[in-house]
Amino acid sequence: MHLPLDIELAIGLQTMSVGSPHNYEQLQAMRKNDSLRSAADVLTNFPDIKHDEYSIPAPAGEIMVSVFRRHTLPQRSTGTLGILYIHPGGMILGNRFLDVATALEWVQAFGAVCVAVEYRLAPEHPxxxxxxxxxxALEWMSQNAQLLFxxxxxxxxxxxxxxxxxxAGLGLRSLHRxxxxxxxxxxxxxxxxxxxNSxxxxxxxxxxxxxxxxxSYAWDCVLGTQHQAREISAYLAPCRATKAELIGLPPTFIxxxxxxxxxxECVAYAxxxxxxxxxxELHVWQGGFHGFDLNVPSAAISMMARNIRTAWVTRWLERKVKTLNFAEFPQAGAELVKTGDELTKPGQGR
Incomplete structure (x- = not known):
């Protein structure tokens, strides 16, 4: 039996439309909601933020990314935070707009730039x-920092x-490679x-x-059935990483x-x-269920969780900026960095 819930979350849960897929039929039914989720829905609550789309190269063909930033750009890009946002859904559900408001709050608060990636999903792409x-998406974002400002x-x-x-897997792979x-x-x-099995x-x-x-179903979709008997890369299962593999990772908030x-598993990874x-920094929220701050945002515990997360980013950003030896970036709108062929312009395919 799960531990008791925070009272506001328990009340909020009663009004939520919830569900989790236990098989492919249920997964397909839940995926229908993904196609209805769009940037316009998200931006209703963020009128000061604009949205552009890019088609970028990836190993199996092009994928879409969304770029969110303020309508008014700062005078200089130095000191401006860039966020690569990776959506939830167990690697089998969702799209790049799902819960992207978490990142957009920081676009609004810090003047950050957010890139949300439309990655392929298992089981079709395990x-x-x-x-x-x-x-x-990480490489494209890094190579095009000047354009993205x-x-x-x-x-x-x-x-x-x-x-x-x-x-977490991306952090490991980028560090090692x-x-x-x-x-x-x-x-x-x-x-x-x-x-x-925790x-x-x-x-x-x-x-x-x-x-x-x-x-279990989601992991079977990603890793295949009977994956328990096989050795799994720490890039796919970060909790499997050894001490040597973790050394050198950047500051982390969980x-x-x-x-x-x-x-x-979060406590173990921390x-x-x-x-x-x-x-x-690790926070375990008493009475919190999975995604509580996203699903019942008005609860006191949800607001506290978001505020503490933002406060941690604020402290990290202030310390980091103080250590940087700033050099003026070229103006936004510079020619895109080449990653193979020329990248497409916002909202255009190739």
């Missing part, structure tokens, strides 16, 4: 496919749930461990939320609910990061 697309020394990776696991330098990673209730996993989740059955199945010398 294994490294989602991570490959996220890595392609952010400081390449202030590149954040932000992921939620399944996207949080991808963000001399990819773009990630300055900071924010992992919100990340999905990190396919074993699915105490919090066996305690279960509130009815209708992401539970152990949905989690938060998770007390009453959700990912609690113990402990591994500390052991590897990685500066890490």
């Amino acid at each position: 294994g490294f496919a989602p991570l490959d697309d996220c890595f392609a 952010f400081d390449s020394a202030l590149l954040m990776v932000l992921g939620i749930s399944g996207g949080g696991g991808l963000a 001399n990819g773009p330098q990630i300055a900071v990673q924010v992992l919100v209730c990340p999905m990190l461990d396919p074993d699915n 105490t919090s996993a066996t305690q279960g989740a509130p009815l209708g939320l992401w539970d152990s059955t949905a989690n 938060d998770v609910g007390e009453s959700e199945i990912f609690r113990d 402990s591994k990061l500390w052991a590897a010398g990685v500066s890490t």
